Amino acid sequence: MSNNLTKRGFEFISENAIKTFFLLCAIVSVVTTIGIVLVLLIETTNFFREVSLKEFFLGFRWNPTIKPTSFGVWPLLSGTLYFTFITALIALPVGLLSAVYLSEYSGRKIRSIIKPALEILAGIPTVVYGYFALVYITPLLRNLLPGIKTFNILSASIVVAIMIIPTVASISEDAIRAVPQSFRLAGLSLGITKFQVTASIILPASLSGILSSFILGLSRAIGETMAVTIAGGNLARLVNPLKPAEALLEPMQTMTAAMVEIGLSDITGNSTAYKSLFAVGFTLFLMTLTLNMVSQFIKNRYREKYK
Amino acid sequence: MGIAKNDIVLEIKNLNFYYGELQALININLEIKRNTITSIIGPSGCGKSTMLRCINRMNELIDDTRTEGEIFYDGRNIFDSDVDPVKLRRKIGMVFQQPNPFPKNIFDNVAYGPKMYGTRNRQKLREIVEISLKKAALWDEVKDRLLDKSLSLSGGQQQRLCIARTLAVEPDIILMDEPASSLDPIATMRIEQLLREVTDDYTIIIVTNNMQQASRISEYTAFINAKERRSGFLVEYGRTQDLFIKPQMKQTEDYISGRFG
Numbered sequence: 001m002s003n004n005l006t007k008r009g010f011e012f013i014s015e016n017a018i019k020t021f022f023l024l025c026a027i028v029s030v031v032t033t034i035g036i037v038l039v040l041l042i043e044t045t046n047f048f049r050e051v052s053l054k055e056f057f058l059g060f061r062w063n064p065t066i067k068p069t070s071f072g073v074w075p076l077l078s079g080t081l082y083f084t085f086i087t088a089l090i091a092l093p094v095g096l097l098s099a100v101y102l103s104e105y106s107g108r109k110i111r112s113i114i115k116p117a118l119e120i121l122a123g124i125p126t127v128v129y130g131y132f133a134l135v136y137i138t139p140l141l142r143n144l145l146p147g148i149k150t151f152n153i154l155s156a157s158i159v160v161a162i163m164i165i166p167t168v169a170s171i172s173e174d175a176i177r178a179v180p181q182s183f184r185l186a187g188l189s190l191g192i193t194k195f196q197v198t199a200s201i202i203l204p205a206s207l208s209g210i211l212s213s214f215i216l217g218l219s220r221a222i223g224e225t226m227a228v229t230i231a232g233g234n235l236a237r238l239v240n241p242l243k244p245a246e247a248l249l250e251p252m253q254t255m256t257a258a259m260v261e262i263g264l265s266d267i268t269g270n271s272t273a274y275k276s277l278f279a280v281g282f283t284l285f286l287m288t289l290t291l292n293m294v295s296q297f298i299k300n301r302y303r304e305k306y307k
Numbered sequence: 308m309g310i311a312k313n314d315i316v317l318e319i320k321n322l323n324f325y326y327g328e329l330q331a332l333i334n335i336n337l338e339i340k341r342n343t344i345t346s347i348i349g350p351s352g353c354g355k356s357t358m359l360r361c362i363n364r365m366n367e368l369i370d371d372t373r374t375e376g377e378i379f380y381d382g383r384n385i386f387d388s389d390v391d392p393v394k395l396r397r398k399i400g401m402v403f404q405q406p407n408p409f410p411k412n413i414f415d416n417v418a419y420g421p422k423m424y425g426t427r428n429r430q431k432l433r434e435i436v437e438i439s440l441k442k443a444a445l446w447d448e449v450k451d452r453l454l455d456k457s458l459s460l461s462g463g464q465q466q467r468l469c470i471a472r473t474l475a476v477e478p479d480i481i482l483m484d485e486p487a488s489s490l491d492p493i494a495t496m497r498i499e500q501l502l503r504e505v506t507d508d509y510t511i512i513i514v515t516n517n518m519q520q521a522s523r524i525s526e527y528t529a530f531i532n533a534k535e536r537r538s539g540f541l542v543e544y545g546r547t548q549d550l551f552i553k554p555q556m557k558q559t560e561d562y563i564s565g566r567f568g
Binding site for chain 1: 370394398408410473
């Protein structure tokens with residue numbers, strides 16, 4: 001028996017080469033991100049050479065294509081924020097309560113039906129949701145609220161809420177299930193009802209995961225394009241904060257929808273309108289980035305809690 | 308056995324328990340005397356803990372289980388359909404094998420039960436916390452840091468905190484499932500000591516794998532053994548001294564002298 005120490009065949013491909021290959025794969029996403037941010041930054045800078053920061057961030061009229069043009073982002077921003085708020089109002093409680101039900105109350109059988117249903121819900125293309133809202137939800141709402149417009153915030157919010165409920169429910173449920181069983185047993189053994197144990201022990205212990213799921217859901221709602229464009233319409237108008245209920249029934253234009261509109265219009269690549277697309281995109285990016293950072297912060301800040 | 312009827316706080320009658328198809332307990336009959344410590348000993352997997360969890364109806368929380376028989380607590384069958392298991396557990400508390408304090412501070416851990424029962428008065432809660440921690444022999448160690456997180460305590464302290472948490476809701480009976488098995492000898496000794504001190508007010512039923520512990524702390528001992536397929540049945544029950552010094556059954560003698568188990 002002789003010791004064979006010589007490299008042969010594939011053994012010549014060193015571990016380092018393999019490592020480098022994997023590194024390249026991993027780098028793709030980083031490079032893409034940097035590329036997108038750079039393009040956004042450059043074009044946004046170009047935009048602000050032509051339009052003042054004041055006009056963009058403090059302006060109340062959005063009219064990029066028809067003269068006299070105006071690039072005030074507030075109609076879009078107020079539309080986006082209001083739409084996100086209404087969506088959150090529906091999706092976060094429903095998502096959280098579904099998560100509580102699935103993790104604390106449902107038996108194995110019911111869970112095995114609801115969980116896949118939620119996952120299917122998450123897999124439906126957003127354009128389908130958009131038409132679902134337009135064709136079914138809005139007419140249904142019209143029976144209750146006769147004044148509702150064909151395109152309106154409420155319908156868009158409901159459908160996007162349905163879209164993000166799986167995200168909220170599934171991440172929250174994971175967080176709630178991760179709470180050690182021993183806490184539940186300890187609570188129950190003290191003669192406390194299951195509901196009290198859930199509300200006073202389990203939910204606080206899983207707060208960080210629940211909040212992350214909320215924020216992730218919110219950033220999905222902010223970034224959602226197709227469904228809001230189809231169901232919410234494409235009319236940039238300032239949401240009157242004094243009459244929020246009225247605005248619900250009216251059409252709107254979110255930042256994403258405005259970007260679609262500019263992209264589809266026949267403006268030229270050099271026009272201010274074209275560049276405004278990037279400015280809006282950059283603003284949107286900053287908003288979702290902030291949310292993701294807040295989510296990370298919450299995760300790190302509260303993670304120690306039950307270790 | 309010579310226990311007077313009115314001293315009996317708990318009477319287990321023809322108790323059978325099933326996990327699905329598996330019968331985990333076979334026809335258990337046991338009478339527990341008030342204000343005593345009763346040990347349940349027996350080999351691993353014989354159903355000691357299962358029996359304990361029947362007494363506060365915690366077994367019902369497990370899917371696909373079935374209980375037959377009766378357990379009378381102060382003359383009332385706890386399995387009667389109008390008995391609320393939540394209220395039952397206020398009277399029959401439990402301390403678990405692994406210390407499981409809540410991820411809250413020390414004060415809130417002990418005050419948790421009373422708070423949930425509706426005590427809002429801070430002063431009253433403070434009294435309850437102090438008394439409970441004193442009974443659990445933890446007060447001197449934590450009185451200056453009641454707002455520290457419970458998880459900053461050592462394992463033994465955590466377990467005494469869990470005992471204080473249980474004492475704070477003033478149960479009649481305390482079920483203990485190997486409460487010292489994860490602790491070092493000194494922490495174990497402190498817990499045994501505090502158990503002996505609280506029997507004026509409480510009845511304690513303790514499952515233990517440690518026969519020295521059973522003989523040190525308990526007045527009565529029940530020996531449960533398992534048939535094939537992990538079905539537990541009661542072999543012998545009596546005064547701890549009698550059971551350890553002159554066991555009636557061959558199986559008991561074999562078990563306590565370490566010939567199996």
